[in-house]
Amino acid sequence: MIKSITIVVAAMSCVGLAMAQSYPSRPIKLIVPWPPGGGVDTSARIIAQPLAERLGQPIVIENKAGAAGNIGTAVAAQEKPDGYTLLMGSLSPNAVNPHMYSNLGFDPVNDFEPIALAYTVPCFLVVPAASPFNSAKEVIDYAKANPGKLNYGSSGIGSSQHLATIMLQKSTGIDVVHVSYKGTGPAETALVAGQVDFMVDNPASFPFIEAGRLKVFAVGSPERNPAKPDVPTFDELGVTGVHTSVFYGLMAPAKTPKEIVDRLNKELNELLQTEEMRTRLTKMGAVAGTGSAEDFRKYLISEIERYGVIVKSAGIKIE
Amino acid sequence: MDIINNLVMGFGVAATPMNVFYAFVGALVGTLIGVLPGIGPVPTIAMLLPLTYGLPTVTALIMLAGIYYGASYGGSTTAILVNLPGEMSSVITVLDGHKMARQGRAGAALCVAAIGSFFAGCVATMVIAAFAPVLSEVALKFDAAEYFSLMVLGLISAIVLAHGSVLKALLMTLLGLLFGIVGTDVTTGVARFSFNIPELVDGIGFVAMTMGLFAFAEITTNLERTSGQRELLAEPIKRIWLTWQEFKQSALPILRGTFLGSLLGILPGGGATLSSFASYTVEKKIADDPSRFGNGAIEGVAGPEAANNAGAQTSFIPMLTLGIPSNAVMALMAGALIMHDIQPGPEIMTQTPELFWGLIASMWIGNAMLIVLNLPLIGLWIRLLNIPYRLLFPMIILCCTIGAFSSNNNMFDVWVAIVFGFLGYIFAKLECEPAPLLLGYILGPMLEENLRRALILSRGEYTVFVTRPISLVMLLLAVGLLILVILPAVSKKREVVFQEEE
Amino acid sequence: MPLIRQPKNFLSGLLFMGFGLASLIISRSYIIGTAAKMGAGYFPRALGIILIGLGALLCLLSLRSTQEPKIVWRWRPLAIVLLSVCSFIWLTNYLGLILTSIILVLISSTASEEFRWKEALISGVILGLAATALFVYGLAIPLPMWPTFFSSGA
Numbered sequence: 001m002i003k004s005i006t007i008v009v010a011a012m013s014c015v016g017l018a019m020a021q022s023y024p025s026r027p028i029k030l031i032v033p034w035p036p037g038g039g040v041d042t043s044a045r046i047i048a049q050p051l052a053e054r055l056g057q058p059i060v061i062e063n064k065a066g067a068a069g070n071i072g073t074a075v076a077a078q079e080k081p082d083g084y085t086l087l088m089g090s091l092s093p094n095a096v097n098p099h100m101y102s103n104l105g106f107d108p109v110n111d112f113e114p115i116a117l118a119y120t121v122p123c124f125l126v127v128p129a130a131s132p133f134n135s136a137k138e139v140i141d142y143a144k145a146n147p148g149k150l151n152y153g154s155s156g157i158g159s160s161q162h163l164a165t166i167m168l169q170k171s172t173g174i175d176v177v178h179v180s181y182k183g184t185g186p187a188e189t190a191l192v193a194g195q196v197d198f199m200v201d202n203p204a205s206f207p208f209i210e211a212g213r214l215k216v217f218a219v220g221s222p223e224r225n226p227a228k229p230d231v232p233t234f235d236e237l238g239v240t241g242v243h244t245s246v247f248y249g250l251m252a253p254a255k256t257p258k259e260i261v262d263r264l265n266k267e268l269n270e271l272l273q274t275e276e277m278r279t280r281l282t283k284m285g286a287v288a289g290t291g292s293a294e295d296f297r298k299y300l301i302s303e304i305e306r307y308g309v310i311v312k313s314a315g316i317k318i319e
Numbered sequence: 320m321d322i323i324n325n326l327v328m329g330f331g332v333a334a335t336p337m338n339v340f341y342a343f344v345g346a347l348v349g350t351l352i353g354v355l356p357g358i359g360p361v362p363t364i365a366m367l368l369p370l371t372y373g374l375p376t377v378t379a380l381i382m383l384a385g386i387y388y389g390a391s392y393g394g395s396t397t398a399i400l401v402n403l404p405g406e407m408s409s410v411i412t413v414l415d416g417h418k419m420a421r422q423g424r425a426g427a428a429l430c431v432a433a434i435g436s437f438f439a440g441c442v443a444t445m446v447i448a449a450f451a452p453v454l455s456e457v458a459l460k461f462d463a464a465e466y467f468s469l470m471v472l473g474l475i476s477a478i479v480l481a482h483g484s485v486l487k488a489l490l491m492t493l494l495g496l497l498f499g500i501v502g503t504d505v506t507t508g509v510a511r512f513s514f515n516i517p518e519l520v521d522g523i524g525f526v527a528m529t530m531g532l533f534a535f536a537e538i539t540t541n542l543e544r545t546s547g548q549r550e551l552l553a554e555p556i557k558r559i560w561l562t563w564q565e566f567k568q569s570a571l572p573i574l575r576g577t578f579l580g581s582l583l584g585i586l587p588g589g590g591a592t593l594s595s596f597a598s599y600t601v602e603k604k605i606a607d608d609p610s611r612f613g614n615g616a617i618e619g620v621a622g623p624e625a626a627n628n629a630g631a632q633t634s635f636i637p638m639l640t641l642g643i644p645s646n647a648v649m650a651l652m653a654g655a656l657i658m659h660d661i662q663p664g665p666e667i668m669t670q671t672p673e674l675f676w677g678l679i680a681s682m683w684i685g686n687a688m689l690i691v692l693n694l695p696l697i698g699l700w701i702r703l704l705n706i707p708y709r710l711l712f713p714m715i716i717l718c719c720t721i722g723a724f725s726s727n728n729n730m731f732d733v734w735v736a737i738v739f740g741f742l743g744y745i746f747a748k749l750e751c752e753p754a755p756l757l758l759g760y761i762l763g764p765m766l767e768e769n770l771r772r773a774l775i776l777s778r779g780e781y782t783v784f785v786t787r788p789i790s791l792v793m794l795l796l797a798v799g800l801l802i803l804v805i806l807p808a809v810s811k812k813r814e815v816v817f818q819e820e821e
Numbered sequence: 822m823p824l825i826r827q828p829k830n831f832l833s834g835l836l837f838m839g840f841g842l843a844s845l846i847i848s849r850s851y852i853i854g855t856a857a858k859m860g861a862g863y864f865p866r867a868l869g870i871i872l873i874g875l876g877a878l879l880c881l882l883s884l885r886s887t888q889e890p891k892i893v894w895r896w897r898p899l900a901i902v903l904l905s906v907c908s909f910i911w912l913t914n915y916l917g918l919i920l921t922s923i924i925l926v927l928i929s930s931t932a933s934e935e936f937r938w939k940e941a942l943i944s945g946v947i948l949g950l951a952a953t954a955l956f957v958y959g960l961a962i963p964l965p966m967w968p969t970f971f972s973s974g975a
Contacts, residue, residue, distance in 0.1 A: 036365035037650030067520040157508025193459035207664020509861035542898035713926040749833040779857030
């Protein structure tokens with residue numbers, strides 16, 4: 001009995017190996033659970049083209065937007081685990097939404113085979129150029145002295161900007177008022193115009209910093225960001241626990257053969273190490289991911305847990 | 320003059336044979352997909368994006384921009400010919416454009432749409448070239464309170480759209496507001512009216528809704544008619560060009576529409592969508608005989624089409640000067656820039672002036688392409704109307720169904736279209752017009768969102784709406800418009816009452 | 822003279838009141854909030870009340886004023902058109918776009934009394950092929966072309 005199972009398993013792994021060697025033999029579908037043009041879509045497009053060249057097969061992006069990424073992610077979870085359907089995973093659907101939505105449609109851990117972390121982009125504390133504040137400390141001190149006075153913007157409830165500010169509030173005990181916008185564009189417009197006082201924004205705000213329309217005071221990652229080496233981390237400033245990086249990673253439906261996962265992991269990691277990719281990512285304020293599929297899984301699980309605590313403490317619930 | 324120099328540089332960049340060729344390809348592809356009901360520029364641009372990686376940045380953007388204008392023009396064609404608006408702006412074109420088509424004046428309607436769009440496009444391009452940086456600062460003056468007041472003004476003008484009962488139009492607008500707030504509440508994150516359906520968390524899809532309300536409902540009411548009345552051409556086509564009389568009638572509306580559209584397009588928060596409504600309202604209000612509107616008034620096509628195109632053009636301003644995309648197409652173009660390793664932002668103009676001015680020059684080229692392309696096509700489009708209705712309607716149903724599916728690549732949107740097809744039939748039978756409903760649907764979420772945001776920012780002080788000058792002016796305009804709308808209705812009621820008593 | 826002289830307006834009024842009532846019922850669990858922190862329930866409730874109020878006004882107005890003709894409902898074309906669209910939802914993923922288009926065209930064509938088998942079939946085949954070429958090839962809309970049971974999902 002045990003023997004026959006071993007044989008079956010051995011036979012199956014042989015099939016898997018054979019599949020991996022010929023893989024990919026036809027175009028690969030990459031599901032992006034967001035509409036074209038957004039951050040996740042752009043990230044998928046940035047890696048899809050050169051990755052397809054390495055694999056020798058086209059990667060076709062399929063946008064399946066809806067419910068903050070939940071719909072496309074749920075669809076990807078149901079797809080055949082043959083390596084020909086992949087998912088562009090990211091922070092919201094894969095780590096935050098599981099705590100906010102009751103009707104998710106997928107299991108963030110068990111339904112997926114993480115392949116590789118593509119890159120992460122940390123958040124930065126930014127204020128309008130005309131703001132009287134000149135450092136993170138001034139913002140925090142003012143907010144402490146004047147509870148409920150400062151407004152901060154975000155691209156929506158449960159967005160990275162919102163959650164990062166909740167972390168900042170928890171860490172410093174400040175009381176600031178949340179003003180939610182429909183997307184990063186309107187939120188940044190309001191910030192540049194001085195309609196809100198500050199935002200813990202992703203690097204989408206870089207062009208405004210360079211144009212002198214926003215001031216940047218701190219970065220919410222353990223290390224300083226290569227794109228902004230002069231900007232101190234929150235930790236350096238004595239504000240602990242404000243770590244929010246939006247991550248983008250390649251995932252596959254659960255039970256995708258390990259050989260295929262490893263192959264994709266290797267190709268993506270090699271791609272991320274190329275000079276061209278590195279300069280491009282640095283410019284975007286992004287930090288290239290490294291490591292095995294297992295590393296990505298661990299990262300994912302720890303992010304899911306971390307955001308669970310934040311979401312619960314803030315009492316955010318969509319349905 | 321700086322502008323002249325810059326424009327010369329821009330034309331130097333844009334007017335190379337290759338760029339002109341891609342502008343043409345973009346305009347052509349855009350027009351063709353725009354004509355297909357339900358298929359918008361976004362999926363097309365998304366699909367073509369990989370093809371543009373190999374092109375120079377300017378060329379890629381020129382082609383994508385061409386698709387954008389082309390699609391918007393193509394959408395008007397479908398609106399006029401088969402009464403099917405593919406996007407918000409064509410909802411207005413339908414009102415009089417399709418009536419004109421049924422009267423055998425489809426040629427004139429398409430023609431005036433092309434000319435109006437071209438003129439507006441040219442003017443708006445100059446506006447961008449001359450004032451883009453200044454205007455983007457104006458846009459930043461618009462805070463939540465200003466947007467709220469603008470939306471109130473927009474809602475009041477929704478009532479003007481109706482050519483039937485004012486009360487019903489008001490109720491349809493309110494119902495539109497209700498449909499508009501389905502989905503995640505921006506301020507609190509609560510998914511309202513979503514019945515635990517993930518697809519409804521994002522709200523009701525616009526494309527699916529219009530496919531149902533217009534296409535399916537229109538087809539079923541058409542099928543009820545006897546076969547003679549059913550054909551789209553009630554009268555034979557008279558000509559495909561404008562008469563001198565029609566030309567004179569359209570000239571001023573085009574001018575006013577261009578002005579309104581250029582102005583509203585600057586606002587990143589959905590100003591461009593309002594422009595065709597605003598123009599229609601203005602034209603109907605200042606007309607000697609408002610009753611012609613909704614029955615094939617050429618002003619009702621000329622003004623809104625000009626306004627729409629001007630707005631589409633000036634909506635590039637926030638994108639070009641601040642790097643903030645004002646709609647989905649702009650977001651895709653910003654994505655295209657990133658793919659070409661250019662970060663969209665306020666520095667585009669100074670760091671890559673050839674890109675900035677090249678794109679502006681290409682707008683003019685794109686508009687010229689559109690008119691060159693579309694005037695000859697009018698004859699072809701009109702022939703579509705000669706297809707017997709029994710063959711035409713299944714074709715429309717098929718296109719709309721696929722169109723509804725393609726908006727999110729999800730069958731759920733087809734279900735939405737079915738539900739709204741049913742509702743649309745009932746509305747048609749009860750003589751409730753769908754246009755005000757759609758305006759309410761578009762404005763509702765913005766109205767609520769900005770009202771609540773303004774009150775959060777003012778800590779609950781309602782006075783913000785009247786202490787801020789721009790907001791106050793718009794509220795006063797809204798009140799004025801409301802009085803204008805209600806007065807004739809009241810006097811008409813009185814007449815009815817008197818008649819009964821006699 | 823009947824009590825309801827304008828059935829269209831009367832029914833419209835009832836319809837709007839129905840929507841208003843539904844809005845009130847569904848939104849009863851949403852928080853109303855205060856001016857400074859308006860909740861998710863404020864707007865739906867306000868809309869519901871206004872819809873009911875104005876809907877009732879419309880009903881009342883339809884009781885007097887001039888007599889209007891009755892509404893003639895014809896459900897058959899509507900049912901057929903909507904059924905043909907349903908067929909698209911149910912069949913496309915199994916039969917592929919070409920066959921489904923033919924079925925959709927055949928079903929919907931029967932809504933017209935000028936329906937002819939042969940003509941509808943020919944137009945269905947042409948439209949099916951054209952739609953596939955245009956939407957699946959041209960615009961890369963993710964719909965299967967052929968019945969999926971022919972190939973194993975490839």
